[in-house]
Amino acid sequence: MPTTQPAMIELAAVSKWYTPQFQVLKDCTTSVSKGEVVVVCGPSGSGKSTLIKCVNALEPFQAGTIRVDGVNLSDPGTNLPKLRSRIGMVFQHFELFPHLRITENLCLAQEKVLGRSRDEAMTKGMALLERVGLKDHALKYPGQLSGGQQQRVAIARALAMDPIAMLFDEPTSALDPEMITEVLDVMVELAREGMTMMVVTHEMGFARKVAHRVIFMDHGEIIEDRAKDEFFSSPRSDRAQLFLSKILSH
Amino acid sequence: MNYNWNWGIFWEMNPEGSGTYLTLLLMGLRWTLATAALAAIIALTFGAIVGVIRTLPARWAVLAGDAWVEFFRNIPLLVQLFLWYFVVPELLPKAAGLWLKTLPNSSFWTGAIGIGLFMSSRVAEQVKAGIRSLPRGQAMAGTALGLTTAQTYRYVILPMAFRIILPPLTSELLNTVKNTSVALTIGLMELTARTRAMQEYSFQVFEAFTAATLIYLALNASLTFLMRRLEKAVAVPGYVAGK
Ligand SMILES: Nc1ncnc2c1ncn2[C@@H]1O[C@H](COP(=O)(O)OP(=O)(O)O)[C@@H](O)[C@H]1O
Numbered sequence: 001m002p003t004t005q006p007a008m009i010e011l012a013a014v015s016k017w018y019t020p021q022f023q024v025l026k027d028c029t030t031s032v033s034k035g036e037v038v039v040v041c042g043p044s045g046s047g048k049s050t051l052i053k054c055v056n057a058l059e060p061f062q063a064g065t066i067r068v069d070g071v072n073l074s075d076p077g078t079n080l081p082k083l084r085s086r087i088g089m090v091f092q093h094f095e096l097f098p099h100l101r102i103t104e105n106l107c108l109a110q111e112k113v114l115g116r117s118r119d120e121a122m123t124k125g126m127a128l129l130e131r132v133g134l135k136d137h138a139l140k141y142p143g144q145l146s147g148g149q150q151q152r153v154a155i156a157r158a159l160a161m162d163p164i165a166m167l168f169d170e171p172t173s174a175l176d177p178e179m180i181t182e183v184l185d186v187m188v189e190l191a192r193e194g195m196t197m198m199v200v201t202h203e204m205g206f207a208r209k210v211a212h213r214v215i216f217m218d219h220g221e222i223i224e225d226r227a228k229d230e231f232f233s234s235p236r237s238d239r240a241q242l243f244l245s246k247i248l249s250h
Numbered sequence: 251m252n253y254n255w256n257w258g259i260f261w262e263m264n265p266e267g268s269g270t271y272l273t274l275l276l277m278g279l280r281w282t283l284a285t286a287a288l289a290a291i292i293a294l295t296f297g298a299i300v301g302v303i304r305t306l307p308a309r310w311a312v313l314a315g316d317a318w319v320e321f322f323r324n325i326p327l328l329v330q331l332f333l334w335y336f337v338v339p340e341l342l343p344k345a346a347g348l349w350l351k352t353l354p355n356s357s358f359w360t361g362a363i364g365i366g367l368f369m370s371s372r373v374a375e376q377v378k379a380g381i382r383s384l385p386r387g388q389a390m391a392g393t394a395l396g397l398t399t400a401q402t403y404r405y406v407i408l409p410m411a412f413r414i415i416l417p418p419l420t421s422e423l424l425n426t427v428k429n430t431s432v433a434l435t436i437g438l439m440e441l442t443a444r445t446r447a448m449q450e451y452s453f454q455v456f457e458a459f460t461a462a463t464l465i466y467l468a469l470n471a472s473l474t475f476l477m478r479r480l481e482k483a484v485a486v487p488g489y490v491a492g493k
């Protein structure tokens with residue numbers, strides 16, 4: 001079971017304020033073990049994106065500690081670019097670089113951050129493109145691909161860095177319904193291979209299929225943090241029940 | 251109006267002994283081109299740096315960038331050229347001031363640098379607007395991949411920002427060319443200055459200024475054409491702005 005593994009991502013009493021009056025994260029504590037898949041859900045504006053961005057230091061936080069693979073993000077000695085390069089991140093709006101071909105999108109950080117040669121980077125990139133079923137599109141530009149294809153490239157781009165964990169922020173919310181499956185399929189495969197994943201999503205089908213745990217957030221607080229089966233069979237809080245009834249009703 | 255038209259004037263010798271009147275104008279055009287080219291390079295270099303600085307998270311950097319833009323944008327170009335040419339050398343230590351005043355082609359250097367700095371404030375505005383027009387997620391994606399801030403600007407932000415601002419940059423380039431004529435006030439013998447010289451030597455004011463008008467028009471039309479070609483050459487396949 002993943003829970004016997006050491007923690008890959010550890011959050012302890014993390015609080016964040018955007019302004020002195022507005023606390024977006026309140027005392028958030030949780031952890032993700034190696035090989036574990038954790039789904040984060042909750043109403044819009046509850047702080048899910050902010051939480052996940054804190055994990056690879058894309059957003060600063062004012063209190064608490066976050067450790068990734070044992071490294072404390074707030075430690076002044078921590079090399080943040082290096083740490084971020086080891087954590088893959090997938091965004092709602094893909095964020096491929098529009099002026100670069102798919103191959104160049106895949107190679108850029110491998111070369112500039114990891115110092116790989118163009119050949120090494122290309123070999124890696126092409127293997128991952130094949131894996132997400134897009135080898136034939138290697139020389140295209142992002143704008144020439146559908147949303148689902150772009151998101152699969154974005155996943156491949158993150159995987160090209162050999163990440164120790166992957167963060168997803170609503171990876172399918174910007175997609176037309178017919179493209180959601182192709183992206184979820186890639187994610188399911190990744191989960192089954194043992195990738196450590198923290199996934200913000202409302203796709204409860206995905207959660208049921210591969211998640212080990214589900215975190216429910218509301219108003220910046222972690223309200224529930226439970227094993228998947230427990231969460232779906234008997235959510236404790238009224239807020240989680242209400243939320244589930246809303247998103248499962250359609 | 252009693253005016254003796256003489257379109258053949260361009261092939262007559264000018265009294266400076268430098269050849270025909272046409273040669274006189276073309277010598278002016280050379281200074282116009284040289285001044286515009288150096289000013290454009292300065293404007294683009296400083297405009298890019300200051301524009302980027304104004305989008306950084308550091309507050310002091312933004313303030314410094316804003317100050318640069320406000321200084322060079324709010325003082326008339328003519329006054330700025332006078333400042334650099336007549337006032338600054340007096341404020342410097344005696345030796346340095348003397349060196350500046352006796353520098354060969356000092357009106358060219360002062361004109362090109364002055365116009366370049368003036369235009370850099372406008373380029374900085376465009377660069378900042380271009381960067382701001384990109385989705386915030388782009389920089390975040392670069393950062394998340396482990397790129398440093400400098401790398402993110404270099405490989406992710408600026409290539410797109412510059413593509414987006416190419417059309418307004420074209421206007422600024424044309425403005426740079428036109429503004430070189432202001433440098434005649436500090437003694438630069440560029441196209442407009444030579445045109446006035448021709449008028450004074452020959453009294454053929456209409457021919458002289460018709461020629462100058464056509465030369466400026468042709469120059470800026472060519473630049474516009476080249477910039478359009480550049481826009482096409484760097485256009486990103488499949489990219490729809492604002493998507
Ligand atoms: N950069 C920001 N500055 C100020 N407030 C923000 C910023 N980003 C997000 N917020 C606010 O923080 C809250 C949580 O946002 P977010 O983490 O995006 O929620 P979620 O992803 O759960 O929808 C929202 O109320 C949002 O408006």
Ligand SMILES: [Mg+2]
Pocket residue numbers: 048049050169170
């Ligand atoms: Mg969100």
